[in-house]
Amino acid sequence: MATGESEAVGVAAWLAMLFAACVVALPLLAFADEITTASDERAPATIERDVHLFTIGKDGSVEEYDDTVLRADTASGVDDIAQRYVWFNRDIEQVQLLSAETIAPDGSVHPVGPEAIRDVQEPRSAGAPSFEDGVLRTVIFPAVESGARVHLAFRKTRAKPLQAGTFAYLVEPARVPVESQRLIFDLPADVPLHADARGYVALPPVSENGRTRYEFDYRHGPYARLEAGAVGYANWGDRLMVSTVPDFASFAARYREPASDDATRDDPAITRLAQSLTAGLADPRAKARALYDWVRLNIRYVALFLGETAAIPHKAADILRNRYGDCKDDVALYGALLAAVGIRSEPVLLDLGPYYSLPDVPGYGASAINHAIIWIPELSQFADATAGGTEFGYLPSGVMDRPALLVDDGVLARTPATQLRERTARMQIDVDENGTAHYAYRVEDAGFTAEVERNMFRRATRQRAQQIAASRLLQTGLHGSAQLRTGDVAATGGPFAASMQGSVPHLIWPDGTSAVPALTSLAGGMGSQVEAWLAEPLRTQPWVCIGGEFDETLEMTLPRFARVTDLPGDSTVEDRMLAFSSRYVFDSATRTLQVRRHLRAAFGHQMCSADEFAALKDDLVRIERDLDAEVVVRAAGAR
Template identity: 65%
Template sequence: MAAHQPRAGAGRGRRHLVALCLLLAGWGAHAQPAGGSVNASTEPAADLAPATLESDIHLFIVQKDGSVVEHDDSTMRANTTAGVDQVAERYVWFNKDIETVTGLAAETIDADGSVHKVGPEGIRDVQEPRSAGAPTFEDGVLRTVIFPGVQPGSRVHLVFGKRRTRPLQAGTFSYFVEPTGEPVEYQRLVFDLPADMPLHADARGYVALPPVTANGRTRYAFEYRHGPYAPLEPGAVAYVNWGDRLMVSTVPDFAAFAARYREAAVDPSTADPSIVALAQALTAGASDPHEKAQRLYDWMRFNIRYVALFLGETEAVPHRAVDILRNRYGDCKDHVALFTALLAAVGIRAETAMVNLGPVYTLPDVPGYGESAINHVITWLPDLGLFADTSSGGIAFGYLPAAVMDRPALLVNEGVLVRTPATQLHARSARLAIQVGRDGDAAYSYYVEDAGASAEPERNTFRRAARETRQQVALQRLRQTGLTGTAHISTGPLDATSGPFSTTTTGVVDHLVWTSGTTALPALSSLSGGIATQVDYWLAQPRRTQPWACVGGDFDETAQIILPAGVRISDIPGDVPGDVSVQSGALAYTARYVVDPASRTVQIERHLSAHFGHQMCSPEEFAQMRGTLLRIERDTHAQIVVRARSEEAGAGGRPPPA
């Protein structure tokens, strides 16, 4: 779900020590800090990682019913001023309904060994912000620990216990951890379970020690060390796709994991008369199952507010469907529960599909909840052959948000892993008309039509925006193109919930052409958001060593630029005779330039087709297409060179060429 998973230990998946600014992070990759060797000097070298995890010891004592007592002891060192900001406040996340924090003690240790204890005034509880005021989700609490006197070279030491009296799933335990990006000098995770409750593990980079059994219990231990991490490259998918991570679970396989969720989610209220009556009213007059499902889907996304909590942060049981309908809000599992109940009321089969929401394209080999494991649920409609995510809000029925596409999906009823669609229709058509006046300013008209997956998100942007905000969006897109001027936008109908969506932007660009001398004006066929923007995104990293996100589509752009009588076109882009055509694997690009000297008009046509067949591309794929991308980038950033005729006539007294 859309917010950050509570984290544990020193890993990227650390369940308790969460930086508050990450709690509202959305979909996208975040760079990891890079650094050199660790130095405790108060004047650290510039190439040090901002902070280092010196020691991180976690002990989980698990009982047969799934209840857990946890003991955490960790020390972090601030290496730089940025590291001070990183470690001076730490957060212990807990679910106040089923967990208590005990024995919390914290201190700052100066480089010379002086100790500053954290007093009661430095420890306070704050409401988990993602609950967004929804009473049934106000169980998440952040115990905030503010360390005094932290400087470069200081260490912050935090010790606490946590007791979970009621498991997220009865009789089970699972835990996921991945590196947070700071160097790790030593980390140890110990899981103490009843001997007849075996722990299954999928460890990459974490070293499993031999289990030790005594007195009817078995201890499983894992150790981890890592130096500075390479920065996450722009556009790269999450580190966990190829890097270190650990998942442990007492559930032996995904079929058993699905069965436990299915059994816990049984809800007699799904056939409540209020649900049946609503479903029948919403689908009245519709006979086609697809239309019925679409009507119910649209009602859900516009009427049931989404509370963005990861699956597994609270008990993995949906609220009762009738209560969700009454409250008009819910998290992802609540959305699925009510949506499937509405569908069932009109005879449409549907079931829960468990996925990962984020830039993670594989699941660990053992099942469990976690930020980079299972953390979200969507709906599978087998008779329609469609997945649907009503919690996404701005996605039309029949499409999926990119954050859940091309991912493993565990079907809860069947207990089998399938995969969500890797591709879907994504098309954009742009028409740009520019007429330059005698003063060099240019009136323009810009029409864009989005079709497929991109249409409804664009429509939803303007549907939810005030009039002033819409105009700000138009002006921002003009500025992102590198132009200044005015922008007024009008849109297609906003009451539709599917189908293409169009916008028309008009205005004046300042000083597109200078009335004296030579001007190199951009050979535009689109404002920001078109082919040039897409290619720039792919080329944000010159050479790739990490897998990256490659979402394709079809782009068509045409432009007409009319110049004033006082200038002559000197040069245009393109190969002789003005055409460009490049193709490599998934990419096909063409451009055509036509000049009419008599009317001083330049016409531009560009087309890009990008069909990768998946959403995660390898560094090798990037290397193969890099030359093609560079050739496309060169053309989309090309310029049209024009000269003022009066200036040319004055150069040596010779008239300009025709």
């Protein structure tokens, strides 16, 4: 099944697209943890036949014909194929269903009735009227069981192109076995089609009657699963990008010309707002920061991929009045505010997601260009105003270390590969004579994660904040109480600290031997980071590696009845990318255990290779072993 700008998708694929759309992942989370069938196992479903025919006019109008047969091979495959969606833009497109039916294993046919076909609003529009043109035609198939097939054929007509005189389409495998897929692009003979094909076999173009047909065939058996923490499949796997735009400079020009045609950029309301927000500020960087903070905290973000609708921003004055917009709208309004105080900026087009390269030919798509941010030449600074949890001067990890098309210059640059990230944790534990631990914990983030953390608590209710605290204690393996206090959530920059306190019953048993974890932080510290890196015992795929510096300390006072019988040894790890040290000291006079750990991870990029993982693995395992260390304590008189 093709996954391009117009398609029919199954429930699982649609949900994956929905949650991927312009979402910024937390640094410790893997970008992709999809589990697919390994090559030696049975896949849930199979694409038996998939034909996509695009007839493209010289003005960029398109008639698309899709004919697909999917087969459910297991019970879980039934859920994958029993409901499908056809996305379309109701303002410029029409969809005609030609055939929708279930073919039972015995060959009997069960047509889809009109009651099982309905249109629903694209959920990512978030109720914003300016984005209600996206619609999902939902097709619910009857009598689907293991071994059954669903057949869907439809025609979609787009009379008005998203970009006049252009056509582009991205195809990514749906990662289910494909027995036969063919993509056909029929264009005027004087409009060449440029292609970047990996795994898709191009047939010789055929020209007749003033038109040329370009065809690509694709077949694939079961896919190996995506490894935990792996980058997006299109970084190394199969992909097809076709476009009538010859190069990125031309692509930038086609975005730049209509985007710059906005007379409301000089609207008095925009000028007044910009001047009021920057009153008393002389430094251009301070002005840019003040305007950025206002946009990210006051303009509601509608998370639609760039290119799913017309790639022309709404008018800056309308965006300000409505207080919402998608990525290109945020760029338009922020750029207008900057211009009002004499700071030049330009839009930047790139990919938001786990993809660190672009196809060789330009176009929109999930693993191609799908997001817009801004470049401020005077400050040599990228900024993504859609990211409510990112401080000015930093970028969300989802747009770091990747090609970026500067729209005004028409050239490809690259966003920074690394940025500051530091975390300092201090844990103090006093264990009373009943073995109950009373703890106080303080963690401070600096660098790009500080505002991520602050923004999470800024948007959390008091109840939700306490739930976060309880969860962090529980994820560490401790059962007890937790009360949370945070730093100033109204601030928009600088380090951010949060503290927790509470108690954990029975950390040490008064009548026996206890193995006490030598914790220097709760969940989210270096232990969580190393655990994410080691999520796979062996890696064959590129993986996400975001570095940082961690400093953690534990001070634990033991009760009088306890004596330490086993203390972990100090540890040191040093290699090109990692530096780690730990030190354990027990003062028998004060009955105090002190543990100090330090980790510095400097990968130099965000996408690491399988070979880099193999080189790091032994050191990571040594670090993990130290982080899991326990202090053995025996009660006096216990045998």
